[in-house]
Amino acid sequence: MSRNQRIALVVAALVVAVVAFAVAQPGDGDGGGEERAAQTAPAETRTEPGGRTTPTGTQPRGRPQPEITRIRLRGGTVIGGPKRIRATTGDTVRIVVNADARDEIHLHGYDLYENAAPGRPARFVFRADIEGVFEVESHVAEDAGKDPLIGRLVVEPA
Amino acid sequence: MIPLAHGLVGRADLPIPEWLFGWAAAMVLVVSFVALAVLWPDPRLQREGWRPLPRGIGRLLASRPVEVACGAIGVLLLAVVVYSGLRGTQSSTANFAPTFIYVIFWVGLVPASVLLGDVFKAFNPWRAIGRAVGWVARGAARGELPAPLAYPRRLGRWPAVAGIFAFAAMELVASNGDRPENLAIATLVYSALTFVAMALYGVETWVERGEAFSVYFNLFARLSPIETRDGVVGLRKPLAGLPTVEPLPGTVPLLAVMIGSVTFDGAAEAPIWTGIAPDIARLFEDLGLSPQGALELTFLLGLIAAILIVYAFYRLGVVGARSVGGGFSVDRLAGAFVHTLVPIALAYVAAHYFTLLLFQGQAISFLASDPLGDGADLFGTADSQIDYGLIGANATWYWQVGFVVTGHVAALTLAHDRALAIYDDAGLAVRSQYWMLAVMVGFTSLALWLLSQANV
DSSP: OOHHHHHHHHHHHHHHHHHHHHHHSOOTTTHHHHHHHHHOOTTSEEOOOSSSOOSSOOOOOOSOOOOOEEEEEETTEETTSSEEEEEETTOEEEEEEEESSOEEEEETTTTEEEEEBTTBOEEEEEEOOSOEEEEEEEHHHHHTTSOOEEEEEEEEOO | OOOOSOTTOOEEOOOOOHHHHHHHHHHHHHHHHHHHHHSOSSOOSSSOOOEEOTTTHHHHHTSHHHHHHHHHHHHHHHHHHHHHHHHSOSOTTTSHHHHIIIIIIIIIHHHHHHHHSSHHHHHOHHHHHHHHHHHHHHHHTTSOOOOOOOOOGGGTTHHHHHHHHHHHHHHHTOTTTTOHHHHHHHHHHHHHHHHHHHHHHOHHHHHHHTOHHHHHHHHHHTTSSEEEETTEEEEOOTTTTGGGOOOOTTHHHHHHHHHHHHHHHHHTTSHHHHTTHHHHHHHHHHTTOOHHHHHHHHHHHHHHHHHHHHHHHHHHHHHHHHHTOSSOOHHHHHHHHGGGHHHHHHHHHHHHHHHHHHHGGGHHHHHHHSTTSSSOOSSSOTTOOOOTTSSOHHHHHHHHHHHHHHHHHHHHHHHHHHHHHHOSSHHHHHHHHHHHHHHHHHHHHHHHHHHTOOOO
């Protein structure tokens, strides 16, 4: 193979790579949005911006949208296992943690701490502006040497 | 489940989206076949072509005062790690030791070695102390010290295999592996073992063969265009340092531990592991182990399994390459191509720990000011915070996929060059490469799959 043929082959491969990338990459809010909605299992909670429309305002949702994620702690464990809270960048997330004992709830990454006590749940209201997967932990469980994980906040790019 | 290590971080990456996974996997195949067609027909990387940095800069950078200063910094950091581990708060995120060891040292030194050469050799506290003790002892003895024992050739890099495995087990298996006190004690034990071995076999020999972290970072440093030779810092072709890796006994297992431990760290979050781990742990509990002991044993077995799978897969490719002819033994071929696994190992570390270094690495700013977690503010940075907005999910995905594909290309290039060098017949060289190519595609696909498996 001559030098020119080699260069042509490399250039052709690069062009294929770039075109494939452009074709495969989902556009803003179309394919990606539907995919996310379809993937959301019934047990999961989707937090929506309270009353407002999303910045793009075009993503159709085919099912009711619970606004608040409720997590219940009994005897240091989560009823129904750790919750998954899904959000898209820009959403307002609302989480309420009911506990049957005094506790401190920590949302990693956003680094928010709220106290909970019987009858006085810990309430989190914030804008999801950091992407990633963040753990929600009970500090009482952690200090007792138990699994502190009570939920995961999943913030996906818009 | 009882929490294991990694209490250090409460953040994880989003899995790469399906379309990007598909695109990257396709690219790996395209790149591989194009590489077979266009790579050079004569070996090019087997000679390094090293040249010193101009105008005496190369000599200055490796001069005695610089060497002493770097060694002193290394020793100081070792002392800070041990002191803060023993005397500081036992909260792993508020103490200097865990973040320094697991993030700055273990992960941060990898890109530093690739970009700047073997920096750990300069800052290695054990080497600095060993050399200083040797210097003082020679002065006291007024002459030469008795010669160290000959390093057994069969030992090769096996001490480093043991060291890196122990470190991985501490990080990924031990449930209290991020407790500052435990880390300080482990550091002291490792330091003592290192000094004994240095006394037996000589400081430089042990640093080259047995001291686990020196061997580990040195492998990555061989990717670097910067190398110090005979007291002078110089430049060479990128990648050209790798073909000089001597395939000493234990080298293939070392690479298997390096790749396998990152694989296990990634897979531990994947459904494939989280689905079966509790069942295995329950089995051990039924046999009479405590819940924590059962879980640790389960994770230890998982780590060993991941390492064995990586090792077996490489051996399989080598056995295949041998079958095309050429008259080489399996061991000879396994050693001849082992250096091609270093860029793969780098891709695994870079893709998996990229955001850990980027985010948790920032914590060192406030931890340096308050190493014990007692409210001190030595440098005025104790109130700084981690900026999690530094990089978004999309950019993270592109970097991760970029690392994996780049590592794949580097590994293919090295394997191709080595095949041309060892086979007399160009046809045999190419046919042996189909097997190595399959190995590389396998490892790269595994890396991509792990990136798509994050726990969401």
